[in-house]
Amino acid sequence: MATATGTARTPAPAAPERPDRPGPRAWLSAVWPSALVLLAVLVLWELAAVAFGVSQFVLATPSAIAAETWASRELLLAAAWVTTQEIVYGFAISIAVGVLLAVLIARFHWLDRALYPLVVLFQVVPKVALAPIFILWFGYGLTPKLLLVVVIAFFPITLNMLVGLKSIDSDLLLLMRSVGATRNQILLRVQVPTSLPYLFAGLRIAITLAVIGAVVAEFAGASDGLGYLIQFASTQLDTPLMFSALILVSLLGLALYYGMSLVEIALARRFPHIRADVR
Amino acid sequence: MQSRQISAEGVRMRFGSGSAAQTVLDDLDLTIRPGGFVTLLGPSGCGKSTLLKILGGILEPTSGRVLIGGRPVRDAVGDRQIGLVPQRPALLPWKTALENAGLLRQIATGARGRTETAQAAERALALVGLADARGKLPHQLSGGMAQRVSIARALAMDPAILLMDEPFGALDAITRDEMNEKLAEIWAATGKTIVFVTHSISEAIFLSDTVHVMGADPGRVVETLDIELARPRTREVFADPLFASYSGRLRSLLEPKAAV
Structure with missing residues (x-):
């Protein structure tokens, strides 16, 4: 349990214990309504496909997809591992690029004026359309995938972090300046920690974009990965396999999203203002 | 004086x-x-x-x-x-009352004065009557307590x-x-x-x-x-x-x- 008192040097005896994460029972009661709806949809889907005699080529039934997933489990897992690497490495580079860009723009006024309009301009380029160009330049390997993930995912990170860096309390800025704090001191001691909640808001958007980036890059040209598998299955009219890969890539995105939430919770032990109820 | x-x-x-x-x-x-x-x-x-x-x-x-x-x-x-106390407490939310009280002196004196800063921050917190709240974070303080930490932050520079x-x-x-x-x-x-x-x-x-x-x-x-x-x-x-x-x-x- 990560109560905010966890970071205090001397635990405050009077501080009320306040759980910030629901227990398993609460989690279950939060999840079961949507799980029930999902189950109902799957049952209806199965029944409708059978009742109307829809071909498995057009719409695979949940049972066929489940069977296919099990049968092709090794193929699917190998492909998932390739895509996971693309997303994770690409996302890590996106964080580095996005944070660095935001910090530099916040630190140097001339960069704010020189770079910021270009970053916004770059945002209107349909990044997906860059995939064929990256393939042309860098071939079928990992590099073009990482590049596409980065160009798609860095922007919300930079934008949110920048808003966070600029959201510093004006009174605090005045105080820091009054004791002769340098711009670097203000940046590192106040602005960067202050921006953390904004950064995580950006990361949450960026991780889902990173998944899209990896899959699209695989569509454009790949020899492995879940995106490649979807395209391959499409040419083979193997609809159940398409759905298997689609479901797996969705679960991958979900897992990465929650993985990041865990990092956020861990970091909130040191910087409790990341949690919305503390701000 | x-x-x-x-x-x-x-x-x-x-x-x-x-x-x-x-x-x-x-x-x-x-x-x-x-x-x-x-x-x-x-x-x-x-x-x-x-x-x-x-x-x-x-x-x-x-x-x-x-x-x-x-x-x-x-x-x-x-x-x-000169010690300044602004309208709002303007504390760092991830720092304890003690760390916040020492913040400005720490910046002013640099790393050399770390021990002195910690002692000055302790004294200042005691002076504003918050010695017991030294380990608390700003969100655990009432408005009046937060403002007292802000006063302690100015006092710590003596x-x-x-x-x-x-x-x-x-x-x-x-x-x-x-x-x-x-x-x-x-x-x-x-x-x-x-x-x-x-x-x-x-x-x-x-x-x-x-x-x-x-x-x-x-x-x-x-x-x-x-x-x-x-x-x-x-x-x-x-x-x-x-x-x-x-x-x-x-x-x-x-x-x-x-x-x-």
Whole structure:
């Protein structure tokens, strides 16, 4: 349990214990309504496909997809591992690029004026359309995938972090300046920690974009990965396999999203203002 | 300490230029004796916060000058002789009360003074009555406690002069009374010069030796009133007939003049 008192040097005896994460029972009661709806949809889907005699080529039934997933489990897992690497490495580079860009723009006024309009301009380029160009330049390997993930995912990170860096309390800025704090001191001691909640808001958007980036890059040209598998299955009219890969890539995105939430919770032990109820 | 007299000479402050220029302070003279508790009382827009910032060396006046102990403000700032307490506590939410109290001194002295900073922050927290809350984070503090940490942050630098900009303006009336009593205690215990900005008449009378009443358009000192109520003052002071007469006098000074 990560109560905010966890970071205090001397635990405050009077501080009320306040759980910030629901227990398993609460989690279950939060999840079961949507799980029930999902189950109902799957049952209806199965029944409708059978009742109307829809071909498995057009719409695979949940049972066929489940069977296919099990049968092709090794193929699917190998492909998932390739895509996971693309997303994770690409996302890590996106964080580095996005944070660095935001910090530099916040630190140097001339960069704010020189770079910021270009970053916004770059945002209107349909990044997906860059995939064929990256393939042309860098071939079928990992590099073009990482590049596409980065160009798609860095922007919300930079934008949110920048808003966070600029959201510093004006009174605090005045105080820091009054004791002769340098711009670097203000940046590192106040602005960067202050921006953390904004950064995580950006990361949450960026991780889902990173998944899209990896899959699209695989569509454009790949020899492995879940995106490649979807395209391959499409040419083979193997609809159940398409759905298997689609479901797996969705679960991958979900897992990465929650993985990041865990990092956020861990970091909130040191910087409790990341949690919305503390701000 | 005796040389730490604050004197403002012919301070004029203009913002903007051309026809949009606005004179916020006009040819203002002010002398504040060391160890005194002085209040700048006035309606909003009279430039009292601007004057406080000029006294603290945060703003440079358009013309005129401010001397502290006969030297420019900048020297006093460099010597950590001026402590600032802003309107809002402006604490770092991820730092404990103790770390927040030491923040400014830490920046001012650098890594060398780490031990001294920690000790000074401890003393300052004890002085504002928050020794027990040293490990608490800002979100675990009440508004009044957070503002006391902000005062401790200024005190930890051990400045000769404390400049406070409506520090209790956002607090409820009861907490505000408590804070005023606490501040009077701190002032008596430390012998610091305190310049306090407020628009509350009773707060000004309760705390001050001297009240400078300011008027707006342009900002200037219209009257200076010495408060001769006995110290230490408690809440019973509010019932003192002298308190009522000061209050009436100040109220009449603050009333807007009838338009001609």
